[in-house]
Amino acid sequence: MENQKILNGSLLARKIMKNLAVNIDFYTRKNKLRKPALCTILVGNNSASEIYINIKNKQATNIGITNINFNFNKEISEKELINLISKINRDPQIDGILVQLPLPRQIKTEKIFETIIPSKDVDGFHPNNVGLLSIGKPIFVPCTPKGCMVLLKSINVNLIGKNAVIVGRSNIVGKPMAQLLINSGATVTICNSKTKNLKDFTRNADILITATGIPHLIQADFVKPNSVILDVGISRLANGGITGDVDTYAVLPLIKAITPVPGGIGPMTLAMLMKNTWIAYKKYYLNLSS
Numbered sequence: 230m231e232n233q234k235i236l237n238g239s240l241l242a243r244k245i246m247k248n249l250a251v252n253i254d255f256y257t258r259k260n261k262l263r264k265p266a267l268c269t270i271l272v273g274n275n276s277a278s279e280i281y282i283n284i285k286n287k288q289a290t291n292i293g294i295t296n297i298n299f300n301f302n303k304e305i306s307e308k309e310l311i312n313l314i315s316k317i318n319r320d321p322q323i324d325g326i327l328v329q330l331p332l333p334r335q336i337k338t339e340k341i342f343e344t345i346i347p348s349k350d351v352d353g354f355h356p357n358n359v360g361l362l363s364i365g366k367p368i369f370v371p372c373t374p375k376g377c378m379v380l381l382k383s384i385n386v387n388l389i390g391k392n393a394v395i396v397g398r399s400n401i402v403g404k405p406m407a408q409l410l411i412n413s414g415a416t417v418t419i420c421n422s423k424t425k426n427l428k429d430f431t432r433n434a435d436i437l438i439t440a441t442g443i444p445h446l447i448q449a450d451f452v453k454p455n456s457v458i459l460d461v462g463i464s465r466l467a468n469g470g471i472t473g474d475v476d477t478y479a480v481l482p483l484i485k486a487i488t489p490v491p492g493g494i495g496p497m498t499l500a501m502l503m504k505n506t507w508i509a510y511k512k513y514y515l516n517l518s519s
């Protein structure tokens with residue numbers, strides 16, 4: 230019973246990827262077109278980023294997405310990176326551009342995301358895409374919040390009138406997550422790791438989404454009975470393992486469902502990146518033919 234409460238993000242992500250692989254194969258063969266192509270850019274040697282990029286590249290290749298990868302040392306200037314992105318923006322063979330975060334200090338993240346052409350912005354971080362999401366007409370939705378929504382849908386969570394509480398206010402997770410939940414009719418509260426009396430908010434959450442990176446911040450007295458919890462936090466433990474923001478085993482007897490770390494939101498994020506690349510590719514060919 231308790232095990233059934235743990236949502237298997239890996240399994241759902243695998244299904245989505247399999248489906249994508251079939252669609253990519255069918256569409257490209259039928260129309261005699263090149264495969265979708267994703268360009269990933271890694272700056273510096275952050276070991277977590279290196280791991281993420283390697284997984285992204287491998288998974289893309291596995292489902293028939295061509296992968297082009299650029300690795301730069303951490304000294305690259307903002308101007309050099311912008312020049313490269315401008316070149317990829319114009320390359321008709323590339324559908325999606327992903328610049329792995331975090332970037333070194335000398336490079337302004339907003340400037341980089343403003344440079345990526347919105348039609349190849351598979352992260353959904355360009356201000357145009359952020360704006361489209363906020364008015365409820367998104368094209369590219371940031372991958373982690375998009376994965377959260379797909380997971381909620383997979384267990385038939387009806388968001389209308391529900392209290393959704395997000396802990397975390399980043400541009401990557403917290404803010405776009407709030408937009409998606411607002412657009413779905415939930416009542417949304419955005420907290421952060423420094424919110425006073427955090428549990429006064431989280432205890433009202435029918436849906437709790439937490440993305441702080443503070444291991445086991447969320448304990449049993451932070452959760453509402455029968456709630457759904459999406460744990461987006463990832464922290465490395467001293468023993469080399471990874472854990473989330475939630476003390477899963479402490480909350481498990483109380484709640485309805487929870488995503489584990491690892492094997493919850495992480496794989497869903499990756500699947501959504503592939504989905505966004507597929508959307509970019511299809512939009513490119515639809516625009517050409519219209």
Ligand code: GUN
Nearest residue numbers: 327328329330331352372
């Ligand atoms: N680093 C951590 N999460 C993300 C993400 O969703 N996109 C990018 N580009 N970098 C990240």
